Amino acid sequence: MAILPDIPGLEVNVRVDGFPLTEYQDPREPHESSGNRTTRYIEATSGTTFDIYVQFNPEFQVPNNAVSLAVWIEGSYLVDEIFLEEALRDHLPCAAAINGINKSSNSLEANARRKTAVKSWKFFPFEFVGLEIS
Numbered sequence: 273m274a275i276l277p278d279i280p281g282l283e284v285n286v287r288v289d290g291f292p293l294t295e296y297q298d299p300r301e302p303h304e305s306s307g308n309r310t311t312r313y314i315e316a317t318s319g320t321t322f323d324i325y326v327q328f329n330p331e332f333q334v335p336n337n338a339v340s341l342a343v344w345i346e347g348s349y350l351v352d353e354i355f356l357e358e359a360l361r362d363h364l365p366c367a368a369a370i371n372g373i374n375k376s377s378n379s380l381e382a383n384a385r386r387k388t389a390v391k392s393w394k395f396f397p398f399e400f401v402g403l404e405i406s
Contacts, residue, residue, distance in 0.1 A: 276310055281332025284341075285325045286314050287369070292325070316400035323371035323398065326353075334360045343370060345398075372397035 275283060285292035295312040316322070324343060334357055342352040351373045360366065373396050 279332075281329040281364075283327045283329065285327075286322055287325050288317075288320050288322050293322075318400055318402040321371070321397045321399045323369040325367060325369050327365065327367040328355070328360055329365050332360070332364060334364075341370075370398075 286295075287293065293314040293316070295314055298311070298313060301311065326341060328339075337357055339355040339360065340352055341355070343350045351370065353368065353370055355368070
């Protein structure tokens, strides 16, 4: 579970089938998290789907406006979630599971009178894939 000393009451886990995975620190990196960022590593099984579970506990100090949680995996930005102040303040403790991304694609749809741009959305669940080392 990733815990940031500067943000008490916020816990983040990577889960498979609802169970948190064991997290590891890189021995070459500082042992303590600092500020609002931390890095942890997990062991994953190829083909399994996972979610990122975020929990706001009662001791979480709700900031003015909102909390933004950005998800980066393997150095790539994937998605972010915004938790509004009103929703958090009135509902602690609360939690959310981020389990994939929605991507849109634009396409042209032929119509008898005109061509119409259509934006369609597709959900892509987070899934561990095999690692090839050469």
